[in-house]
Amino acid sequence: MDVYKDSPARKRALDIEIVKTAETVDVPDYPLPIDDSGDCSDTIDEFPPHTRTWTKQNDRIFIDEDLDIICDEADIIISHLKKRGIKILIYLGVHVNMCILSEVFRSFAIKPMRRRGVKTALVRDLTDAMYNPEKAPYVSHDEGTRLVIEYIEKFYSPTIDSSQI
Numbered sequence: 001m002d003v004y005k006d007s008p009a010r011k012r013a014l015d016i017e018i019v020k021t022a023e024t025v026d027v028p029d030y031p032l033p034i035d036d037s038g039d040c041s042d043t044i045d046e047f048p049p050h051t052r053t054w055t056k057q058n059d060r061i062f063i064d065e066d067l068d069i070i071c072d073e074a075d076i077i078i079s080h081l082k083k084r085g086i087k088i089l090i091y092l093g094v095h096v097n098m099c100i101l102s103e104v105f106r107s108f109a110i111k112p113m114r115r116r117g118v119k120t121a122l123v124r125d126l127t128d129a130m131y132n133p134e135k136a137p138y139v140s141h142d143e144g145t146r147l148v149i150e151y152i153e154k155f156y157s158p159t160i161d162s163s164q165i
Helices: 008-014 074-084 110-115 141-155
Strands: 088-094 119-128
Touching: 008 074, 074 110, 110 119, 119 141
Parallel strands: 088 119
Antiparallel strands: none
16 A cells, blocks of 8 residues: 555545444355465466565556546545445456455455445456466366355355446
8 A cells, every 4th residue: 555655545544433333244254266375377378476575557458547546544444435326346457366356365355345335246257266277176367266156155245247337
């Protein structure tokens, strides 16, 4: 978030009264249909692992400084959803089995937000899994992504297609 500290969208995110959510939903942890342990990149030879985490959003993604918020804190995101009357939080991007789904990587991922009572949807054709076909279940990368999306549909969240947005 440091790169955005002077951004109006970041300041807007931080300038909100936090709404406490009392609702807690039981969201069990089911095992993933793929092995995403260790180095699960199937492009490791093409793109060596980075030595530090990315520091900002891809420049090709437009941030509307007058309307958007830049945030990675679940409480702030939930407060903005409630303030704006937003009923469903829509997810897209990478990596669906990690950053989009798991609270291990993001406090605002699908599982933790569902636990906080937030309705979610995943845009299935605008996401990708972090999966290496040399690991179980030994299927292609695209099939591994399909399996994770099907898993999310079954246990955690409905999905939509980008044409529905």
